[in-house]
Amino acid sequence: MDDPYELHATAMPLEQRRAALTALAGKIRSGGTELGWQVTWNVDYGDFTWLIGGHINNIGDPFDDNEFSSETKAVERAVLDYFAELWGIPPPHDPQDRNSYWGFLLTMGASEGNIYGLWNARDYFLGKDLLLPEHSSGDGVEPREPVLLYSVESHYSVGKTAHVLLLETPADVGARRYPGQCPIEGEWPQGVPATGGGSGPGTIDVHALRALVEFFAARHHPVIVVLNAGTTFKGACDDIAAVNEILAECYSATTGPSWQTRPGNGGRPDRRRWYWIHVDGALGAAYLPFFAMAPERADLESGIPVPAFDFAVPGVCSMVVSAHKWIGSPWPGGVYLTRNHYRMRPPPFPEYVGSADTMLAGSRNGQTAVVMWNFLARNSYETQTTEAVTALRLAQYTEAKLSALQHNSDHVPDLWVGRSPWSLSIRFRRPAQDIVDEFGLSGMRVQVQGADRAYVHLYIMRDTPRDRIDALIRRLAEPGAF
Numbered sequence: 001m002d003d004p005y006e007l008h009a010t011a012m013p014l015e016q017r018r019a020a021l022t023a024l025a026g027k028i029r030s031g032g033t034e035l036g037w038q039v040t041w042n043v044d045y046g047d048f049t050w051l052i053g054g055h056i057n058n059i060g061d062p063f064d065d066n067e068f069s070s071e072t073k074a075v076e077r078a079v080l081d082y083f084a085e086l087w088g089i090p091p092p093h094d095p096q097d098r099n100s101y102w103g104f105l106l107t108m109g110a111s112e113g114n115i116y117g118l119w120n121a122r123d124y125f126l127g128k129d130l131l132l133p134e135h136s137s138g139d140g141v142e143p144r145e146p147v148l149l150y151s152v153e154s155h156y157s158v159g160k161t162a163h164v165l166l167l168e169t170p171a172d173v174g175a176r177r178y179p180g181q182c183p184i185e186g187e188w189p190q191g192v193p194a195t196g197g198g199s200g201p202g203t204i205d206v207h208a209l210r211a212l213v214e215f216f217a218a219r220h221h222p223v224i225v226v227l228n229a230g231t232t233f234k235g236a237c238d239d240i241a242a243v244n245e246i247l248a249e250c251y252s253a254t255t256g257p258s259w260q261t262r263p264g265n266g267g268r269p270d271r272r273r274w275y276w277i278h279v280d281g282a283l284g285a286a287y288l289p290f291f292a293m294a295p296e297r298a299d300l301e302s303g304i305p306v307p308a309f310d311f312a313v314p315g316v317c318s319m320v321v322s323a324h325k326w327i328g329s330p331w332p333g334g335v336y337l338t339r340n341h342y343r344m345r346p347p348p349f350p351e352y353v354g355s356a357d358t359m360l361a362g363s364r365n366g367q368t369a370v371v372m373w374n375f376l377a378r379n380s381y382e383t384q385t386t387e388a389v390t391a392l393r394l395a396q397y398t399e400a401k402l403s404a405l406q407h408n409s410d411h412v413p414d415l416w417v418g419r420s421p422w423s424l425s426i427r428f429r430r431p432a433q434d435i436v437d438e439f440g441l442s443g444m445r446v447q448v449q450g451a452d453r454a455y456v457h458l459y460i461m462r463d464t465p466r467d468r469i470d471a472l473i474r475r476l477a478e479p480g481a482f
Contacts, residue, residue: 034440035458035468038232038283040328042463046374056366061358062104063093076105076369082376083335086289087310087319098132098341101311104358105372106320107365109332110282111157113320114226116336116360118161120318120344121224121276122146127261129345133270136260143222143259143274147173149212150226151204152191153236155280158226159190170212173221183211198446198453201420202236204228210246217250217274222259224276229309229319230284233444233457235423237284237307240277244315247275276342279309279319282334283459284422286326290388291422293381300392304421317342323368326462327375333368387462394469395424395460401473402428411479416453424461430454431481439472 004020012020032041055070062076080103081091089101106112124130125146148167150158162169174181174188182188192212193205204227216223225247227238251257251274260269279285291297292306310316323333346358379387399419406415415428430436430443441456458472475481 033468035464035472036440036442036456038322038325038459038461040324040326040461040463043328043330043375045330045371048370048374051367051370058105058364058366058369059362063095063102070366072366072369075373076366079105079369079372079376080335080337083321083337087285087337088312089337089339095340096132098134098339100340101337102340102343103335103337105364105368106323106334106336107332107361107368109324110280110320110322110334111155111161112360113318113334113336114155114157114278114280115161115164117278117318117320117338118148118158118167118224118226119165119360120338120342121278122165122167123344124272124276124342125222125224130270130272130341131343131345132340133268134272134341135268136271141220141255141259142262144220145173146222146224147216148224148226149192149209151194151228151231151238152189153194153202153204153231153234154191154226154228155232155282158280167224170216173216178215178219181215183215184208198448199416199418201418202231202234202423203420204238204243206239206242206246209243210250213246213250213275214254217254220255222274222276223247224278226278226280227309228284229279229281229288229307230423232282233425233442233455234418234420234427235283235425235459236420237288237309237422239307240279240316241308241313244277244313247277247315251275275315276317277313277315279316281309281319282322283325283424285309285319285321287384287388287391287424288422290381290385291392293385294389296389300389301421307422311337311339323372327372328462329368329371331365331368333365333372335372391424391460391462391464392422394464394466395419395426397466398426398458398460398469401469402426402476405473405477409477412477413482416448416455425457425459427455427457429482430456431476435472435475435481438475439468 056072058071058073058076059068060066062073084091084101093102094100125143145168148162148169169190171188171190193208194200195203195205213223227240227243229237255274258271258273260271262269288309297306318338321335323329399417402415402417406412417428419426436456441458443456446453446455
């Protein structure tokens with residue numbers, strides 16, 4: 001079959017080009033029914049045709065205006081202020097206040113923010129120059145190379161970022177420096193084990209994490225810890241407050257609360273902490289704050305507290321959220337935030353751009369700022385709280401329906417139904433391929449007590465209709481569904 005999109009040296013005839021684009025438009029319009037992806041499909045973007053009618057480029061720092069006029073930086077700053085307030089750092093951005101926030105809107109989604117956060121953390125522990133150093137005097141313990149700690153349930157971008165940035169995990173540092181000394185069972189791990197293994201809720205195992213942190217703290221290794229506000233498959237929320245306490249205790253007991261760089265920042269050493277918490281909140285950081293605002297929050301998850309995940313936790317240094325997941329955007333995007341006193345000094349000011357080169361990329365998508373601003377301007381805290389609670393109730397309903405199905409049908413096997421606290425993801429045994437295709441379910445193989453289990457999951461998003469869930473349950477109840 002000929003490829004309708006194949007390009008050649010000669011121009012494509014007009015009718016052939018129109019036919020190809022019409023087919024592609026039909027494909028896109030027929031989508032939006034998949035349940036297995038963290039995407040809000042059906043969003044009213046209003047009359048935004050002008051957004052693709054010209055070039056929009058938020059080149060350079062969001063807080064530096066430059067001479068390039070086709071940008072949306074004022075709108076970007078409004079969105080950043082909004083999330084700073086929502087995540088516990090009162091706006092506005094003050095470039096001279098060490099505790100003030102700084103950030104930017106992402107073009108590639110939360111993965112870009114993960115890269116930027118870990119890059120910043122790496123350079124922080126390598127002693128490179130800070131933008132606003134806290135100068136100090138006196139001797140301090142000199143750190144060894146930092147160690148990256150992240151859950152085996154973390155998004156794949158974290159491991160990829162470690163490879164790109166040459167960040168070392170326990171498997172790397174342990175094998176090279178400390179062979180045979182791993183403080184947890186087995187060989188030195190690449191990622192920190194998850195609570196309860198494959199059948200567990202998907203949170204990071206805080207006991208294994210403590211053992212690893214104690215080991216590396218005693219040997220003067222700083223740690224970069226990536227935690228999750230909603231893991232990719234299970235939607236699990238790590239206990240970030242508990243991890244912060246572990247880090248503070250381990251380093252206070254062995255190294256003191258901070259370390260000092262060698263003279264270099266203006267000829268004077270500066271003081272830095274021993275650990276960096278980066279929160280990957282690609283999905284959860286957009287809706288978790290509203291659970292805490294819900295009047296019935298104590299009853300939403302049978303008394304389980306809403307997890308603390310943002311800058312109200314003292315050890316959190318950076319965090320991200322995606323735009324195209326909970327909020328909804330026609331293209332990938334997101335938000336990265338940190339505090340001023342964790343920022344590294346940027347490269348020399350590029351005169352051509354007229355704005356500091358403080359981000360991972362130079363050119364950035366200016367359309368995302370408008371899409372996010374429009375959503376936030378249209379939806380109050382009250383509205384977003386209602387939507388978040390409605391989605392959680394539908395996730396609980398789905399979990400209950402799946403559990404009832406496996407108990408009330410003779411031909412339905414054990415479905416291994418699971419949903420982590422505060423998660424909008426429900427996981428269960430992989431059904432027949434035609435059902436996977438029909439409902440757009442996303443699959444993953446999981447090791448449970450030495451056995452390989454094939455799971456799928458579905459996500460309840462803001463626009464997930466209940467009748468779509470009911471249709472799935474009916475299909476799963478049919479003979480031959482598994």
